[in-house]
Amino acid sequence: MAERLNYQCKFEKYKExxxxxxxxxxxxxxxxxxxxxxxxxxQEYLGKLGYRFRIVEPTGIIAEHPCQDEAAxxxxxKVVLRAEMDALPIQEQTxxxxxxxxxxxxxxxxxxxxxxxALVLARILAEEGxxxxxxxxxxxxxAEEIGEGAKRMLAAGALDGEPDIFLMFHYAVDQSFGMAxxxxxxxxxxxxxxxxxxxxxxxxxxxxxxxDSIYAAxxxxxxxxxxxxxxxxxxxCLIGIGTxxxxxxxxxxxxxxxxxxxxxxxxxxxxxxxxKRLKETLNEIEARTGTxxxxxxxxxAVLPFANDPELTRIAETAGRKIFGEQxxxxxxxxxxxxxxxxxxxxxxxxxxxxxxxxxxxxxxYPLHHPKFQIDEDILPYSLEALYExxxxxxKDMYQNPLNQS
Numbered sequence: 001m002a003e004r005l006n007y008q009c010k011f012e013k014y015k016e017x018x019x020x021x022x023x024x025x026x027x028x029x030x031x032x033x034x035x036x037x038x039x040x041x042x043q044e045y046l047g048k049l050g051y052r053f054r055i056v057e058p059t060g061i062i063a064e065h066p067c068q069d070e071a072a073x074x075x076x077x078k079v080v081l082r083a084e085m086d087a088l089p090i091q092e093q094t095x096x097x098x099x100x101x102x103x104x105x106x107x108x109x110x111x112x113x114x115x116x117x118a119l120v121l122a123r124i125l126a127e128e129g130x131x132x133x134x135x136x137x138x139x140x141x142x143a144e145e146i147g148e149g150a151k152r153m154l155a156a157g158a159l160d161g162e163p164d165i166f167l168m169f170h171y172a173v174d175q176s177f178g179m180a181x182x183x184x185x186x187x188x189x190x191x192x193x194x195x196x197x198x199x200x201x202x203x204x205x206x207x208x209x210x211x212d213s214i215y216a217a218x219x220x221x222x223x224x225x226x227x228x229x230x231x232x233x234x235x236x237c238l239i240g241i242g243t244x245x246x247x248x249x250x251x252x253x254x255x256x257x258x259x260x261x262x263x264x265x266x267x268x269x270x271x272x273x274x275x276k277r278l279k280e281t282l283n284e285i286e287a288r289t290g291t292x293x294x295x296x297x298x299x300x301a302v303l304p305f306a307n308d309p310e311l312t313r314i315a316e317t318a319g320r321k322i323f324g325e326q327x328x329x330x331x332x333x334x335x336x337x338x339x340x341x342x343x344x345x346x347x348x349x350x351x352x353x354x355x356x357x358x359x360x361x362x363x364x365y366p367l368h369h370p371k372f373q374i375d376e377d378i379l380p381y382s383l384e385a386l387y388e389x390x391x392x393x394x395k396d397m398y399q400n401p402l403n404q405s
Contacts, residue, residue: 005177007322011384014120018379021116023098029087029105029112032143035059038085038115042140045119049126051138056156059085060149061140065126072130077393078163079134080349081386082153082342083118084111084144093370108372110171113358115140117169117383124387133387133394137163147302150341159348165311165393166351168342169386171374173359173366178326179319179385184306185235185332186353189271190264190339191301195220195282197246198292201255210253214246216289217257223281224261231274235266235332239274264337268304302339305346307353311393315354318388322381326357352389356382 030038039059046053046063053063067073092099092106100106118138125132139158141149159166172180197217202210224239231237239261246257263278265271282293307315312329319327328334345351358374365371 005322005326005381006324009322009380009384011380011387014383015380017123018116018120018383019376021119022112022376022379025112025115026096026107027098027101029100029102029107030085031089031105032086032146032148033058035085035142039140039142042085042115042119046122049123051122051126054156056142056152059142060153060156061138062153062156062158063122063138063140064136065122067126067129068135070130073135076133076135077165078137078161079165079167079390079393080137080139080159080163080345081118081121082139082141082166082168082345083114084141084149085115086111086143086145086149088145088368090368090370094373096373106370106372108368108370109145110358110367110374111144113171113374113376113379114169117379117386120383121386133391136390144341147299147341150344154344154348159345163349165308166342166345166349167354167386167389168340168345168351169354169356169382171358171378171382172336172355173357173364173372173374175357176359176361177375177378178328178357179323179382180328180330180355180357181312181315181319182307182330182332182335182353183312185266185304185335186307187305187340187343188236188264188266188335188337189268189301189304190262190337191271191297192260192262192299194296194298195259195261196294196296197257197259198294199253199255199257199289202253204251204253207253211255211290212253213255213257213291214253216285216291216293217244217246217259219285219289220259220282220293223285224278227274227277227281231277233265233267233270233273235270236335236337237263237265237267237270237274238337239263239278264339266304266332266335266337271301302341303343303347304339305343305351305353308350311350311352311389314392315352315389318385318392319354321388322385354385354389356385
């Protein structure tokens with residue numbers, strides 16, 4: 001796909017290194033808070049480049065290069081870049097020569113490519129020294145997939161010193177070879193939920209003595225489907241059920257069915273409205289069926305975040321330069337209803353979330369799929385796009401005093 005671009009990638013010289021690193025991490029995936037080999041590899045790589053770093057227990061890394069202590073960096077914008085390290089509890093089915101060697105664990109969300117790109121960007125900073133456009137801090141974050149990493153990194157000082165900008169990026173496979181940035185909302189508000197439908201157990205030969213929790217649970221599922229079709233909010237939103245568990249014997253009315261799912265909304269007001277409608281719906285089904293229904297959110301909601309307008313303009317300039325017509329500036333109607341604990345960083349500083357499109361034709365398996373793959377040709381282009389964004393921050397954000405932090 002790269003040959004379709006009318007652009008000569010200056011960072012093509014790093015492609016072999018990017019692929020080598022990415023395939024190493026892909027072969028050796030580790031789950032959240034267990035990324036010990038990954039962390040050790042990153043520490044060794046950064047150490048050879050002269051970086052100083054500190055460990056965020058058990059595996060996180062906050063890294064900066066000492067060349068940035070020089071006077072030449074004193075006036076430059078301070079940028080924090082986040083790279084997630086953890087993998088997923090998935091048995092890989094790609095058949096790749098560099099497939100996961102850890103049974104039941106796979107990089108199926110592109111974190112292998114993210115860490116590889118961050119490391120090569122760290123190398124470029126070490127090589128360029130004072131020529132590098134901004135002052136950088138690299139966050140190698142553990143446990144993103146289980147929502148633990150960001151709060152641990154922040155507690156350890158990830159944003160100490162009041163950095164000006166937070167950057168994050170991902171690889172997606174819904175389209176091939178390009179780049180996308182959302183204008184405004186860049187992530188959804190989400191939360192997992194558990195619905196417990198309590199009935200009354202009885203043998204089916206005495207059905208009149210029981211209260212059918214499975215029937216009531218089916219009404220819950222249908223009602224939520226109907227709600228998704230009828231509710232019109234400010235932006236994209238939905239409620240979904242992912243698992244249903246109930247009953248053990250075919251001749252017994254079970255007294256408990258447990259449903260687990262999630263609420264997702266681009267805007268908090270839609271999230272709150274769906275939550276309210278959900279509770280009203282469950283109350284109605286309780287009254288109709290004689291069951292008792294409990295709703296629980298085991299964890300606090302993941303909040304939405306938005307891209308900074310000026311950073312979005314800088315990313316658009318970089319994206320159009322490198323990807324041409326294959327750069328997409330997307331609105332809320334194209335928002336992918338995923339959440340990310342990166343919102344914790346956006347609460348403290350302006351930020352930008354960029355997505356690099358790396359789908360392989362006829363192999364468009366989605367994120368978190370056992371056959372998920374990315375087109376590795378994207379790696380040097382995405383690296384150069386990140387560098388161009390940093391260069392734009394250096395140039396453009398100083399020209400307008402209103403943008404000063």
